[in-house]
Amino acid sequence: MATDTVEKVSKTGKAVKGANFKNKRERKAYRKTLRQVIANKVANKALDKEDKKEQFQKIKLVKLRRRKIARDWQRLVEVLQALASEVNRVPDRIRGSDPRYTGLATALCNDAVKAAAEKADQYAAFSRKDVRIYKPAGKG
Amino acid sequence: MALSLISRLEDVDAFMDRVRMQIERCTPDDPELGAGLAGGDLTGTQSAIDKAAVAVEELDYHLRDLARAKARA
Numbered sequence: 116m117a118t119d120t121v122e123k124v125s126k127t128g129k130a131v132k133g134a135n136f137k138n139k140r141e142r143k144a145y146r147k148t149l150r151q152v153i154a155n156k157v158a159n160k161a162l163d164k165e166d167k168k169e170q171f172q173k174i175k176l177v178k179l180r181r182r183k184i185a186r187d188w189q190r191l192v193e194v195l196q197a198l199a200s201e202v203n204r205v206p207d208r209i210r211g212s213d214p215r216y217t218g219l220a221t222a223l224c225n226d227a228v229k230a231a232a233e234k235a236d237q238y239a240a241f242s243r244k245d246v247r248i249y250k251p252a253g254k255g
Numbered sequence: 256m257a258l259s260l261i262s263r264l265e266d267v268d269a270f271m272d273r274v275r276m277q278i279e280r281c282t283p284d285d286p287e288l289g290a291g292l293a294g295g296d297l298t299g300t301q302s303a304i305d306k307a308a309v310a311v312e313e314l315d316y317h318l319r320d321l322a323r324a325k326a327r328a
Contacts, residue, residue: 173284180281181288187277191270195304198263202311205260209318211325216317220310227307230300241293246285 174246181242188235195231199224260315264308271304 129135136142202220205212282289 177281177285180277180285181293184274184277184281184288184293187270187274191267191274194263194266194270195307198260198267198307198311201260201263202314205314205318209321211321212314213317216310216314220307220314223303223307223310227300227303230303234294234297234300237294241288247287 177246178242181238181246185235185239185242188231188238192228192231192235195224195228199228260311260318264311267304267308271301 137145199221202217202224205220206214206217278288287293
């Protein structure tokens with residue numbers, strides 16, 4: 116076996132392929148292709164970074180909007196409370212007002228305030244929760 | 256008195272519309288909000304506010320009638 120190899124090598128005058136380094140010209144050409152691959156990988160990384168940035172910006176926007184909605188709910192409750200207190204004072208302010216009307220309006224206004232306040236609390240809690248972003252329906 | 260009741264009702268209507276528009280505008284970017292994970296079903300709240308609004312309007316008409324009767328007498 117050993118004698119065979121020695122004979123082959125002696126015939127061509129060069130080492131067998133893989134037993135030695137390639138020459139400089141070949142190595143340079145190969146490195147050029149590698150450089151392209153690395154450039155592509157770097158570009159992909161940059162794109163990923165951009166995507167992530169966009170996603171975080173989106174999350175921030177969603178958070179801000181949720182807090183705005185919670186604030187609006189709170190204001191709705193305040194306005195309802197103002198209405199309820201105004202209705203509560205009608206019998207004291209206006210002499211001769213029918214207690215049937217005032218009683219019904221008072222009860223219903225208080226109910227509405229209670230219901231809206233409950234929902235406003237739920238929205239406030241929701242606005243403090245973590246945001247989960249789903250992929251849009253169109254994209255894979 | 257009557258005028259202030261109606262104007263307060265209008266405030267309530269304006270804020271309800273504001274909340275509605277906000278939720279509608281945010282739904283495309285925020286599927287959780289659109290799915291109702293925030294506050295669940297709003298029909299109960301809406302009907303409660305509507306009932307209160309009707310009662311307040313009736314009270315307002317009653318107060319106006321009262322004022323008219325007083326003016327006549």
